[in-house]
Amino acid sequence: MKTLRYRDETTGEPQLAILVKDTVYNVTRQVPHWTEPVQMWYALRALGIPFEDAAARLCTGEGISFHELDEAGHLLPPVVAREVWAAGVTYERSREARNAETKISDSVYDRVYAAERPELFFKATADRVVPPGNPLGLRSDSSWMVPEPELSVVISATGDIIGWTVGNDLSSRDIEGENPLYLPQAKVFSRSCSFGPVLLWHTPSTTPADWTVSLEIHREGQLAFSGSVPFRQFRRRVDELVDFLCRDNPVPDGTVLMTGTGIVPPDDFTLTPGDRVDICIDAIGTLVNPIAAPMAL
């Protein structure tokens, strides 16, 4: 089952919906407080209802077109994430890239790549996240910025995996390259994060190992960069990342954990305002965000 959230055109209120192919079935009109998926997930779990059975019950009526919602700019993040966390150096390619950008001789990236404990960092609060289709914003003090396309996992306060989505961890390479201690400044800023467009609900038969993450960066109508990485190359286990994240550190319901990137554009590439970044995981969908200049404050 895939769910998404959108803003009702008339009332402006957030709506939870189920996506079946290109058709969107509103859930919130049937269960008014289900405006985000986590509470629905708790209910289905407690009632022992398979997600597909629930979807069959709830997908009634005519539905509306996903394409039209998307075009109209009404999509919202598929889950309300009070906290977004991310992991780093979880692919060989990431280790290489971060070694390349750093000015530090004794590589902290080689060390973490090989260590039991993963790199985990706080990426964003809910108000730093932009909805699918909305612009991510560059930092005013960085001249080397890249999207980081990442399979992202949505977890509950109990540490259970609720589902999967596509994430973009927009990052500054020069700020972090200057000093690993600048990581929070390279990662946490206004409009630095997006995920969506949908949440694929997790079941025992969900197989991320078969998925591929692919990235396309479009500039002035041209493809400026593309790349892809199979999730098989991921060097950690997702449940291990979740365990480390929650160790002594309870996180709220709906927390998003981005699992790190395995695709890095060449070192001479930086995003510029007007670019469009598409990140696709076939089993989930394609997250699209334009890139905007830093916001005048």
Place this chain on the structure above:
Amino acid sequence: MKTLRYRDETTGEPQLAILVKDTVYNVTRQVPHWTEPVQMWYALRALGIPFEDAAARLCTGEGISFHELDEAGHLLPPVVAREVWAAGVTYERSREARNAETKISDSVYDRVYAAERPELFFKATADRVVPPGNPLGLRSDSSWMVPEPELSVVISATGDIIGWTVGNDLSSRDIEGENPLYLPQAKVFSRSCSFGPVLLWHTPSTTPADWTVSLEIHREGQLAFSGSVPFRQFRRRVDELVDFLCRDNPVPDGTVLMTGTGIVPPDDFTLTPGDRVDICIDAIGTLVNPIAAPMAL
């Protein structure tokens, strides 16, 4: 003017109050929505009322004893901070200590100490903060933990300095020492942060340069460690830290920025459950927190 917050014994509702010597004058009973200081600060600023004039108006009636509130465990953090940030390596002593703990040969701490850009990191959300008097919790996977006593500044969403408080940035030295990329895990965890007991409101005549931060760690009735550092040894400017924090990164009203520590216990010292940590800045007050074992989850 100093304000504090406490929980009303009967209703459980948070109360804002002004502290004059040892006497606490309730503000919330006079202005029901002033349950935290930031909105009062905006009002006084817009109305052009000097803080001391406001205090004189609002300190009516008999008041209650600060000592009794504190003993009863009713104090709350003096401001509702949705976000707590912290700076690092802002004193020579901190540079030495972090060099001592690290396993990295090319010191990121020397670099940041000398660089224009400071180290800033996300320290805590509101639910990871414990009130004054309440126990800070150790991590289950660290065997080298220390309090970090820090002058802390409270800012508005507009980036203005509202006031000053005393902060304790409880940290794991071995986790961060292993790899600077583990900093978020060494810093962000359940019950890892406390500040208070009061907010000293900022005016043009507030002079942090004259203050001294002092730390006492008590164990089994004995003084296990004490130290102090004058704020003159602070190697940054507070307004510069605030500027870097807010650069491309709007923070919410009431954000606390801890300015880094200049007191570090000897390398063979670690906190243990039952310790009590007192941090004093004379002009503000003394923040006291016992230390608790990790919480069984």
Place this chain on the structure above:
Amino acid sequence: MKTLRYRDETTGEPQLAILVKDTVYNVTRQVPHWTEPVQMWYALRALGIPFEDAAARLCTGEGISFHELDEAGHLLPPVVAREVWAAGVTYERSREARNAETKISDSVYDRVYAAERPELFFKATADRVVPPGNPLGLRSDSSWMVPEPELSVVISATGDIIGWTVGNDLSSRDIEGENPLYLPQAKVFSRSCSFGPVLLWHTPSTTPADWTVSLEIHREGQLAFSGSVPFRQFRRRVDELVDFLCRDNPVPDGTVLMTGTGIVPPDDFTLTPGDRVDICIDAIGTLVNPIAAPMAL
């Protein structure tokens, strides 16, 4: 299925629970946002799950004792009713009583008893409702006050019947007797209303026509008054009352409609502080409230 709400002893947070005989099974711990029954009702309805099937799934673990919850004073109203409405003169006995108390010669009560349109009035907001077991408060300016024991129906914003509960519409007979225009003052005041202890969920096989409402008033350990009325003597239809209530007048989810009383103590009876009022409908349960003196404001 019967549900109730109570306040968690430790956290103070409201909990929704299912009652099976004398055992209470917590629902909120399984589905955190189900802290009141209406949203659970919408979910079960949309998913097509029979209430008894849901109860079977959700009643897991050991449960706690209803008796102990009740004794400890932790019960809450079984539904959060932003609005409580009531109907009047829906039994012959009520017509007689209100004719007896009135000083008006042309009886408005005879008229409404015979008319198509029922008497409906606004009874209480949520903060005028006291939980089961908590004291109802007398008016300071009335010397003739009585409980009104009433079968009460809980409805959704869509006008559907969610379930049934027991209500006490505490009323002043002398204020209303003076003039029917004083009805709001005879009915709406602090601590004037209670309902509970449970919500019996409505199904097609629910048969209010078979029920009996009974009232006992205890004073100083003695039975001061008792009476009962079978619901067969109710002179309206519940769905008709709901239709009139919602006509041009959308009400919020969880609105309680008290259906009027058929039991009236003798004209020389008035409640006094210290009395205890028990109202029982066998199929639902017994609502108990002590009577308190007016509150000093």
Place this chain on the structure above:
Amino acid sequence: MKTLRYRDETTGEPQLAILVKDTVYNVTRQVPHWTEPVQMWYALRALGIPFEDAAARLCTGEGISFHELDEAGHLLPPVVAREVWAAGVTYERSREARNAETKISDSVYDRVYAAERPELFFKATADRVVPPGNPLGLRSDSSWMVPEPELSVVISATGDIIGWTVGNDLSSRDIEGENPLYLPQAKVFSRSCSFGPVLLWHTPSTTPADWTVSLEIHREGQLAFSGSVPFRQFRRRVDELVDFLCRDNPVPDGTVLMTGTGIVPPDDFTLTPGDRVDICIDAIGTLVNPIAAPMAL
């Protein structure tokens, strides 16, 4: 000082503002939580700041045009009233009119007119109130409906008078005429109430006794009815109404009490969809509402 509320065109957020002649000065941008006047009122009172001094401080910058806000339909009710109450038969004219409409021979209206205790009734919750400029809605089951133009007083939870506004208590005369017990149905329904456009803050020099309430009903570009009544003809005292309202009945901050009407159109007049009702009290302003057909539910 006059304040009003409006919806920000861009963010949709409610704004509190001060009106000086035709110019509106935003307060919320200066004090973010002052989105309604009651909390500002508590603050000014506690700080001992005269309202006009506060207005002088807060009216900075260019301001915007009241006329344009009004035309754009952005006005909101000047206070968030969780409860609206009203008084009846407070003018000789009202007694006559209600005697004329009633089918009861023993007049309850004559009785209440002469009695110490006033008629008070629950008129509306916040969601039944329409903003200034927005349509009031007729009932589907009434064929005799009139506006009731009423001086309205805004009170605090402490029973203090905060200020004054203009109210329209839309009423059904035939439903109430049928039986006084139908009063709630004649008064409480969807879109049955409006007040505004501004709140005139109460000071010791406020003199309602000098004011005149006037009503104009426009139909198809013509004046269909007009009338006016000096507040001197009001047969009660406002503080007496407030005392009776709050007796044993605490009301929330910002409660609006409409003081009853002294203007009644001729008995053959009823409102129809498309009418426009203007109610003016010179010292306050003019409340304008179109009249709409009942809403299809």
